[in-house]
Amino acid sequence: MSTLTTNALRERKFSPVSIEQPFADFVMSVGHQSITSAGALTAVTEETALETARAQKSIVMGLVPFDPSRPATLWVPQSYTVEERKDAGTATDGSHNFPAPSRVEGIDNPRYRQAVGDAVARMNNGEFDKVVLARTLTAHYDQPLNIADVYDNLTLQQPRAYTFSVKLPDSDEYLMGASPELVFKTEAGGRFNTHPLAGSAQRSAHPGDLEDMQIGEQLMRSAKDRAEHATVIDDIRSRLAPLTEELDAPAVPELMTTPQLWHLGTKITGVLKGHLSSLDGARAIHPTPAICGTPRDIALESIREYEDFDRGYFGGLVGYMDADGNGSWALVLRCARVSPHRATLFAGAGIVRASQPESEHAETATKLGTFGKVLGISTR
Numbered sequence: 001m002s003t004l005t006t007n008a009l010r011e012r013k014f015s016p017v018s019i020e021q022p023f024a025d026f027v028m029s030v031g032h033q034s035i036t037s038a039g040a041l042t043a044v045t046e047e048t049a050l051e052t053a054r055a056q057k058s059i060v061m062g063l064v065p066f067d068p069s070r071p072a073t074l075w076v077p078q079s080y081t082v083e084e085r086k087d088a089g090t091a092t093d094g095s096h097n098f099p100a101p102s103r104v105e106g107i108d109n110p111r112y113r114q115a116v117g118d119a120v121a122r123m124n125n126g127e128f129d130k131v132v133l134a135r136t137l138t139a140h141y142d143q144p145l146n147i148a149d150v151y152d153n154l155t156l157q158q159p160r161a162y163t164f165s166v167k168l169p170d171s172d173e174y175l176m177g178a179s180p181e182l183v184f185k186t187e188a189g190g191r192f193n194t195h196p197l198a199g200s201a202q203r204s205a206h207p208g209d210l211e212d213m214q215i216g217e218q219l220m221r222s223a224k225d226r227a228e229h230a231t232v233i234d235d236i237r238s239r240l241a242p243l244t245e246e247l248d249a250p251a252v253p254e255l256m257t258t259p260q261l262w263h264l265g266t267k268i269t270g271v272l273k274g275h276l277s278s279l280d281g282a283r284a285i286h287p288t289p290a291i292c293g294t295p296r297d298i299a300l301e302s303i304r305e306y307e308d309f310d311r312g313y314f315g316g317l318v319g320y321m322d323a324d325g326n327g328s329w330a331l332v333l334r335c336a337r338v339s340p341h342r343a344t345l346f347a348g349a350g351i352v353r354a355s356q357p358e359s360e361h362a363e364t365a366t367k368l369g370t371f372g373k374v375l376g377i378s379t380r
């Protein structure tokens with residue numbers, strides 16, 4: 001990149017948070033902390049991000065698109081606040097009711113089933129091993145949604161997730177979600193962890209009951225889901241190997257839950273070489289086969305071919321890091337682009353040879369249901 005472009009980007013300021021704006025530009029909760037941007041945001045590139053953060057005694061925050069060839073959208077805020085996460089605790093239903101949408105598109109998606117069937121046929125032909133196919137659901141509103149209330153419900157319903165809301169530049173939309181998946185986190189000394197999830201099942205009507213436990217055990221024993229999961233871990237391990245001094249990936253996944261789903265997850269830990277940042281680590285494995293597929297290039301091509309929408313930041317990364325490069329990047333999942341008159345929800349599912357179109361359609365309906373519940377709309 002030329003110096004001229006770099007300087008131009010560095011000097012470009014986003015508008016400051018003002019009372020006309022319904023909500024902060026960037027909010028994210030990780031563990032027990034919530035981070036909110038304040039003041040004007042300075043757009044930075046990946047190359048200039050840490051230098052600018054150091055100069056402004058600040059941090060870097062933002063989004064990385066799903067498509068690894070597209071540039072990240074990163075900012076250094078003039079200042080930021082870190083607070084104890086207000087809603088950390090037990091999930092509740094949220095306190096806000098929203099108007100019923102005037103129209104909802106995408107509840108039934110025959111094209112999605114068709115794409116799954118087609119991808120399975122190609123996998124049986126030996127063309128590739130896994131692809132994550134996604135679909136959208138759009139709710140239109142005559143009466144406007146209150147953006148801050150939407151986020152409030154989200155955080156109340158998902159107190160253990162990586163919850164985020166990011167104002168999309170040059171748009172009236174906010175990208176909001178409650179991701180269960182950590183792509184990369186680093187701490188001092190290069191220690192990192194990543195927690196890929198792959199293999200999912202819908203929880204019972206009464207999470208925590210016997211049926212729910214049996215669904216979890218069944219997922220753990222499912223050959224299809226274990227194979228789907230192993231594909232992800234193998235890929236991440238081989239991509240991280242050249243960048244790490246230590247790398248530990250347990251051989252057997254663990255079960256984890258969200259209020260809606262069971263997932264298979266593996267906590268991979270280790271130590272990065274040299275002075276690599278959390279974003280360097282995330283970039284090295286993104287997009288993992290948990291959101292893309294294997295081999296990656298064929299999966300990327302199939303996603304472009306089968307999906308009838310541009311993923312943009314869905315399936316990308318959201319996060320922040322300090323001026324030393326330490327921080328957390330989560331996968332942009334269980335999310336929606338929300339503006340006062342429209343909400344577009346996104347969800348995908350890993351397709352492997354044993355996949356069935358109807359059950360993958362149902363799995364995406366469950367995943368869409370995470371944000372559907374926030375708005376009080378049914379996704380099936």
Ligand SMILES: C=C(O[C@@H]1C=C(C(=O)O)C=C[C@H]1O)C(=O)O
Nearest residue numbers: 197198199200290347348349350
């Ligand atoms: C693609 C999504 O989720 C991803 C796919 C999963 C799967 O296929 O089992 C599980 C968790 C995520 O890595 C989504 O939520 O939209």
